[in-house]
Amino acid sequence: MSTLVVVLAVLAALVVAGGLFLVATANRLDRLHVRMDAGWAALDAALARRAVVARTVAASALAGQERAGVLRATAESAESAPRPERELAENELTRLLAEVDRTGLPAPLADELADAEHRVVIARRVHNDAVRDALTLRRRRKVRYFKLAGTARQPEYFEIAEPELAAAPAAPTPRTSARVVLVDSEGRVLLFNGRDPAERDSSFWFTVGGGVEDGEDLRAAAVRELKEETGLDAPADRLVGPMWRRRVAFxxxxxxxxxxxxxxxxxxxxxxxxxxxxxxxxxxTTIDEHRWWSADELGATTETVFPLQLAELLPPLLAEGWDGRLRSVR
Incomplete structure (x- = not known):
């Protein structure tokens, strides 16, 4: 009798242990399905964002070109395609975006497109990793025999050609500059006209000044730049300020x-x-000319002048002088 009780107890323990194991496996499978669904939601959002950026590229950078309409239509098709047709539509969008000359795009748009493509690649890999883990567990015998997956749909990989990603841009180089608003006896400010050697059509006007060297303070740098760029050897105490500060990424x-x-x-x-x-x-090699500008000329010009607020700030500065406060300007 005691032997039978022991056997029954052992069997009961095995049944309980087996039941707990199956429950734990079912819970794990459920978590994998939740992870997979979350991965798909993230991938769907990343693909939708890429489609939006693609339409922006078509509308702004490729406006008027025949391929702009093709790119826009392909982006809309990829965004609205049903799941069985989504891979083909997204692959076609990837192909068309690969043909876009990124150097011809405005820098913010090019960066946004690159970011959207990076997010698609990452989201696809996360989703497919979740699909792989879910499929691996669903193929186990105990899961199939006891139908632990229930009515959950069969996981599916999302197979698209990944866009060729450009290398991540290096972090921008910090640069501190000392600049001088040099005003003559007639109230005109001296500006130089320069250009970016990497952009043929660039043209902009800017004040005297340049980068601060290692170990150099701002005022000393301003005096040095003034001497190098204009030949004016002004004592440091002739410089008023610093009166403005401009933060700029360029x-x-x-x-x-x-x-x-x-x-x-x-x-x-x-x-x-x-x-x-x-x-x-x-x-x-990059500075083409210089000239003295009046406040009226600054206010009327359509040319690019840095700082952008110079036409607004110069008249009160000349009329009232500097009030001793440091201002942030654009």
Missing amino acids: TFDGHHYDGTEWFFLTRLDREHAVDTSGFTELEV
Whole structure:
């Protein structure tokens, strides 16, 4: 009798242990399905964002071109395609986007497109990893015999050609600059006209000044730049400020910079002939001309002038002087 009780107890323990094991397996499978569904939702969102960016590329960068309509239609088709046809539609969109000349896109749009493509690649891999894990568990005998998957749909990989991703851009180089608003006796400011050697059609006007060297303070840098770029040897105490600070992210000659510009004011009491013989080799090749600008000319021009608020800020500065407060400008 005692032997039978022991046997029954052992069998009961085995049944309980087996039941608990099956419950644990079912719970794990359920979590994998939840993970897979979340992965698909993220992938679907990434693909939808890529389609939106693709339509933006078609509308802005390729406007008027025949392929703009093709790209826009393909993006809309990929976004609305049913699941069985989604892979073919997304592959066609990948192919068309690969043919777009990224160098001809505005920098923010090119960055957004690259980011959208990176997100598609990452989301697809996350989703397919979840599908792989779910399929691996569903193929086990105990899962099939006891139908632990229930009515959950069969996991499916999402197989599309991954876009060829560009290397991640390097972090922008920090650059601190000291600049001088040099004003003559007639209230005109000296500006140089320059261009980016990497962009043929670029043209912009900017104040005297340049990068601060290692171990150099702002005022000393401003005095040095003033001497090198104009030939004016002004004592440091003639510089007022810094009165403005400008934060700017920019690209020059293919390099990305994270810049902080500090502006001083210097006023001349007599005529000064600008001497550019101190220009560096880069300045000689990228600066085309210089001229004195009145406040009225700054307000009327359609050319690009940095800082962008110079036309707005110069008249009160000349009329009232600097009030001693540092201002952030654009």
